[in-house]
Amino acid sequence: MRLLSHLRLFSAAVFFIGILDVLASPQKSLGTLYRWKQMGFVFPTPEDRDAAIQSGAYIPANVIPLGVERWKSRVFVSTPRWKKGIPASLAALPIEATEASPPLTPYPSWDWHTADNCTGITSVFRMAIDHCGIMWVLDSGQVEAFETPRQICPPTLIAINLEKDSVVGRFQIPEQFVLQDSLITNIIVDSRDPQCRDLHVYISDVRRFGLIVFRAADAAFWRFSHYTFYPDPILSNYTLHGVNFQWTDGLFGMSLGSYHLGDRPLYYHSMSSSLEFVVLTSVIRDPSRVNDSVDEFKLLGESRGPTGQVSAAAVDRNGIMFFNLVSQDSIGCWDTRKQYKIENLGIVAKNNKTLVFPNDLRLDHEVPQVGWIISNRLPMYQFNLNNANEYNYRVMFLDPLAAIKHTVCQYN
Numbered sequence: 001m002r003l004l005s006h007l008r009l010f011s012a013a014v015f016f017i018g019i020l021d022v023l024a025s026p027q028k029s030l031g032t033l034y035r036w037k038q039m040g041f042v043f044p045t046p047e048d049r050d051a052a053i054q055s056g057a058y059i060p061a062n063v064i065p066l067g068v069e070r071w072k073s074r075v076f077v078s079t080p081r082w083k084k085g086i087p088a089s090l091a092a093l094p095i096e097a098t099e100a101s102p103p104l105t106p107y108p109s110w111d112w113h114t115a116d117n118c119t120g121i122t123s124v125f126r127m128a129i130d131h132c133g134i135m136w137v138l139d140s141g142q143v144e145a146f147e148t149p150r151q152i153c154p155p156t157l158i159a160i161n162l163e164k165d166s167v168v169g170r171f172q173i174p175e176q177f178v179l180q181d182s183l184i185t186n187i188i189v190d191s192r193d194p195q196c197r198d199l200h201v202y203i204s205d206v207r208r209f210g211l212i213v214f215r216a217a218d219a220a221f222w223r224f225s226h227y228t229f230y231p232d233p234i235l236s237n238y239t240l241h242g243v244n245f246q247w248t249d250g251l252f253g254m255s256l257g258s259y260h261l262g263d264r265p266l267y268y269h270s271m272s273s274s275l276e277f278v279v280l281t282s283v284i285r286d287p288s289r290v291n292d293s294v295d296e297f298k299l300l301g302e303s304r305g306p307t308g309q310v311s312a313a314a315v316d317r318n319g320i321m322f323f324n325l326v327s328q329d330s331i332g333c334w335d336t337r338k339q340y341k342i343e344n345l346g347i348v349a350k351n352n353k354t355l356v357f358p359n360d361l362r363l364d365h366e367v368p369q370v371g372w373i374i375s376n377r378l379p380m381y382q383f384n385l386n387n388a389n390e391y392n393y394r395v396m397f398l399d400p401l402a403a404i405k406h407t408v409c410q411y412n
Ligand SMILES: *[C@@H]1O[C@H](CO)[C@@H](O)[C@H](O)[C@H]1NC(C)=O
Pocket: 114, 115, 116, 117, 118, 119
């Protein structure tokens, strides 16, 4: 039954990328579920849509998808309010595609996106879903980051029950952990027991180089700083499809290794860097270690080289890490049982049209597990270079087992 719906998902998506050029034979390990030239919304009525366009509340060219997650029959997409004219910041889409470029349905409902005080949802960067069906939503509280940034609400973690479509918790990140110009952008969940009672959320501050930990049991937050959270100056200079730009982005991508003997590693990297690091979660889950753990954060192995910048990464149930190589239009793989060396890093997909700036990457809780990727041409969006007549944004899916076939990550 699960397998059947998995197979239907793969055949329902019509935009298969035929040949991944690193693979010997054509594979269908990566597909596009949805793609958009510009993104629309399901407004209550056509008149509401017209009014939103008239008033500037909806500017189609300004809407960009960033975060993706999947729970059962739905895919969730965030659309941060980085420029004016984003009417809603979190949306749901059906997993069974019936059209190629569907409008977004605001989630949990329109009301959450229209309250002009801090009781609603302001600007969502990314989401992470635990295995109990709670979606942890990172609301930056900041709008118009690419125009004139305004922090209109505090950064907040919002918990949404996906079976009931209801908000079940709001946790404001305490002021002492949000530094001036902090940009709190990424989130992963570490839940271990069947009921998700022992649950922590790890949050990265990409601009002030911090790791914020949230413990659900008592809603406590704490923050680690470390020199490995900083960007590499040379890798902060990007050239992508002819566009040169500088991003000094620190701690960003995080992924969790296998649970073993009561502990598991957190792998992490700065966005503008080619190095991967690791720390044991037993260290970061202990708030008494914030000033006493400098040697626990370790370099993992070799550099990924001059175009080795990675956005998001995730480790599947079989211990394979998948990661978005933003300067190579590619998705990479690494078997976490092997040493982190160039010869052990593979490429599972590469495409200079569909994978231009692969940004988010998540693995869902289904059996078999499916990977979810958003590619969004972010630098072109930032500099207003996107062409409204071309497909700029994609929600893609990856079959992790098929993806690693004939790569160095294949295991027996
Ligand atoms: C915030 O806005 C919502 C929707 O407009 C309203 O129902 C609520 O009472 C407001 N809350 C406060 C504290 O002003």
